[in-house]
Structures are given as structure tokens and as C-alpha cells.
Amino acid sequence: MEKILALKNLKKHYPILGGVLRREIGAVKALDGIDLDIYRGECLGVVGDSGCGKTTAGKAIIRLFKPTDGHVYYYGKGAESKASADLAREKKSRIKRLGLRGRLQMVFQDPTTSLDPRMLIKHIVAEPIKTLKRMSGRDLEERVLELLNRVGLTRDHLLRYPHEFSGGQRQRIAVARSIATDPEFIVLDEPTSALDVSVQSQILNLLKSLQKTLQLTYMFITHHLLVVKYISDRVAVMYLGKIVELAHTRVIFSKPAHPYTHALMSAIPIPDVTHQQQRIVLSGDVPSPADPPPGCRFHTRCPFAVDRCFEQEPLLETIETGHLVACHRKNETQKLVSEKFGQPRSDY
Ligand code: SF4
Secondary structure (H helix, E strand, C coil): CCEEEEEEEEEEEEEEEECCCCEEEEEEEEEEEEEEEEECCCEEEEECCCCCCHHHHHHHHCCCCCCCEEEEEECCCCCCCCCCEECCCCCHHHHHHCCHHHHEEEECCCHHHHCCCCCCHHHHHHHHHHHHHCCCHHHHHHHHHHHHHHCCCCHHHCCCCHHHCCHHHHHHHHHHHHCCCCCCEEEEECCCCCCCHHHHHHHHHHHHHHHHHHCCEEEEECCCHHHHHHHCCEEEEEECCEEEEEEEHHHHHHCCCCHHHHHHHHCCCCCCCCCCCCCCCCCCCCCCCCCCCCCCCCCCCCCCCCHHHHHCCCCCEEEECCEEECCCCCCCHHHHHHHHHCCCCCCC
């Protein structure tokens, strides 16, 4: 498969300032060194608790802010072996000159706040095309109408303001704006979380159909596991600024290997009275990213922690082709979970 992005040791630390002189006395390690390849045409789901770094990773990739360290190699079409740019290091002017602003886009969680309430829909959708594609006049009008039609809206919607639409329609407008510049890669940051359940499925189907027609690559950030199962080809599970498990969606849902992934799976509500597995309730809160625990970051809440977990940080290692796990006990978690909580389901 052809790579589109390669993240190497990507970090984002926010400084904590203190004292009279406002010196840096620490850092919130929102993203603390992730390595990940994203392939052209796939949908990579990213799941984890609030504050685990998934949105930070998405924003760092499309360079909404500069990462503290690491690399985001972007591979243009056909450039399999040589990266066209390192988005983490390039100057903003060069990113603009290479036209990368339009090729990497983002859809935000809440369309109510991501759309300017004082702008007409036709101006909201036209803005990125005017700025990045230098299109104007009749061509621009036709392009805006074509984009609205693609997301299920019509000419009648052009002269309305965002508050005149429902939540689902507003998210359709946000999607239209994100595809306006012919992007290759879109970060979808919980695009259905703020919507009613009935509308969520419509937006998911719209995103799936656009991905196929426009050959898009997605990074789909969510905390909803069944949504990720529906839309993603692969899933990355994050905990406290790191990836702890990465695998194809089918593998993650049938044989998870990290205790944290098992805990997430056990929280999926299942309408089946014969299902025997107890829910794995994690004790305590997620530790502060300003002071992550030594060794394995999950050891303060892991029901299977052993002495080694308190001292030595586990690396993200391959246990079978395409399945990577960061856990010292990765080869025995299925057995440990079955003994303590009952047989995990393999058919979510
Ligand atoms: Fe639990 Fe240890 Fe594995 Fe961390 S390394 S997830 S503490 S068993």
C-alpha cells in the first residue's frame, strides 16, 4: 500500500509557566512520541479517553500548530520512497507554496462553533476556494453549488446563515468546506459526536461515499467504538499521549491484546443476556499528562500490572503482521482477561 503520511516520534508539549518571572516549570505532554504510517485511501480510526492526545495528533499533522518535536513526512502521489515535505519542520510559507494547505483538511466536532455565524453559506464554502485555488466569478459559483449538491444540500441553501440549519445540515456544510480544495487527507475530529443518533448514520454514510468517490484518506477521531468499527479500516488506541495498540479493525474487535483496549471493548453495551463477560471497570482517574507515571503509563489502572510494568516502559511491538501492541504481557492478555472477567466477545 502507498503511504501518504509517516509520523516519527511526534510530540506536542505545552509549557507550564510559574513563579514571578513566569519561567517554564514543567510541561503538559499532550502527545508524547507517536510513530505511525497512514496509507493512501484508508480510514484510520483513533480512539481513547478525553485528553489522550488524539485531537492534538490530528491538529499537529495538518500543522494547525507546530509540534514540539518529531516529523510528519508527507508523500505526494506516486512519491513512495521520498517524502515531499516534513510538515512538522517546514516553514508556513513553504507549506503554502507547495499547496499543502488545501490537500490536508479538517472537520471539527461542533459545526455550530466551526462555522462563522455572520457568513452566508455560499461565502463559507467559497472562502477556501478563493484563497487557495484563486477561483472567482461564475466558476466559483458553480463550484460552490456542486459542493453543496455533493453533501445533499441545494441552491436554496446558498443564501442562508448557519443558525438556519439543523446540526446535521451544519455538519454537511463543514464537510463541503473541507472538500472544497480537492484534499487528499482529512482529519475528522469526532464529526458525529454533537449530532442526534439518527443523523449520525447519515453523516457517516456521506463520509463513506465521499471517501470512495474522491479517493480520500481519513483520520477518524472518536471515543465511540462502534462508529470506528463501522467506518475504519485500521484502529489506533491511544492512552496518555501514546499509541498503545494498532491493528486492522477486524483484529482489534476480535482479539485485542492491550488491557486498555479490552477495558474499552468491555464497555460496549451488548443486548445479549447470554453474554457472560463482566465489564472491566478501571480504577482511579487517568494520570495527569503533566506528570505521567514511570514505566508503563497504564500501570496505575491496569488489573494485570507486574513489577516490570512499574519500571520499564513497554515499546510498541509487532505481535503479528499489522498488529502492534505496547504491553509487557501482550501475549497473555486474552487468557488473563478470561480468567478474571470472563470470556471476551469476539463478535462486536
Ligand atoms: Fe498492564 Fe503491564 Fe501491560 Fe502496562 S505493561 S498494560 S501495566 S500488563
